[in-house]
Amino acid sequence: MPEKKDPFSRRFDSGPDLDRTMFFSDAVFAIAMTLLAVDIKVPQVPADQLGHAILDQRQEFFAYALSFAVAGAYWLSHHRLFRLLKGYTGGLQRLNLLLLFFVALLAYATDMLALHDDQPLGVVIYAGALGLIGTVNYWLWIYCGRRGLFRDDVDPRLLAYARVRAPITPIVFLLSIPIAFISPSAAELSWLSILVINRALQWWGRARLAPPGSA
Structure with missing residues (x-):
């Protein structure tokens, strides 16, 4: 027989108010993304050497732009997730803190x-960090589905689409790790597949979610 949770603990660990969790998460994302440029x-x-010196910084600007774009995509996913929820649990908050733990390391990974x-x-360090952020983000979607935290009016097809799309970015980053040991530049090029796959999924998602007869 499953152990019943202490009603006092349940009251403190769960509830309908998501504002503080969302505000705190937004703050961590904002700080992490700002630190990318520092x-x-x-x-x-x-x-007379300024132009050449700026050109020498092209890899720094590339790493900044890439990290900002990927972090922005993860923030959008996080934002969409919490907009669909009707409440939180202690498990959700712990998973969210784990996500923010890796987000806070983004500046270090970008410098690498x-x-x-x-x-x-x-x-490898960069791909691992971005892959871990995406993996925990995916866990959040799965956890919320299993715990029934989504609002009752959320279209199940939308959740199915989100669960398909959420793991794409972390999978590509994590699969690029063994490639990096053979060719670091090839591993970086493999990240472009994220754009192609996500574009295809966007087309598929629009077709799947379109009302009947709207074509």
């Missing part, structure tokens, strides 16, 4: 890619 320093060089993109370990 380590990109303005070159302190003579005026910016400074060591030609080294397998630099690319």
Whole structure:
């Protein structure tokens, strides 16, 4: 017979108010994404060398743009998820904290890619960090479905689409890790497949969710 949870613990660990969790999560995402630009320093060089010095920073700007785009996509997924929920549990909050734990490491991972993109370990650390963020984000969607945390008016087809799309980005990043040991540049190129797969899923999702006879 399953153990009944202490009603006092249940009252403290769960409830309908998601505002504080959402505000805190948004703050961590905002700070992490802002810190991505902090380590990109303005070159302190003579005026005639400025253009060359900025060109030398192209990998830093590439890493910044990539991380901002992926982190932004994860934030959008997180935002959509919490808009669909009717409440929270202690398990949801713990999973959310785990997600934010990895989000807070984003600046470190981005610096690794910016400074060591030609080294397998630099690319592995970056791909691992982005893959872990996406994996926990996917767990959040699965957990909420299993615990019945979604609002009753949410279309099941929308949830099915989200569960298909959410793991794509982390899967690509994690699968690129063994590639990085062979060729770091090939691993980076493999990340482009995220755009192709997500575009195809967007087309499929629109077709799946379209009302009958709307074509």
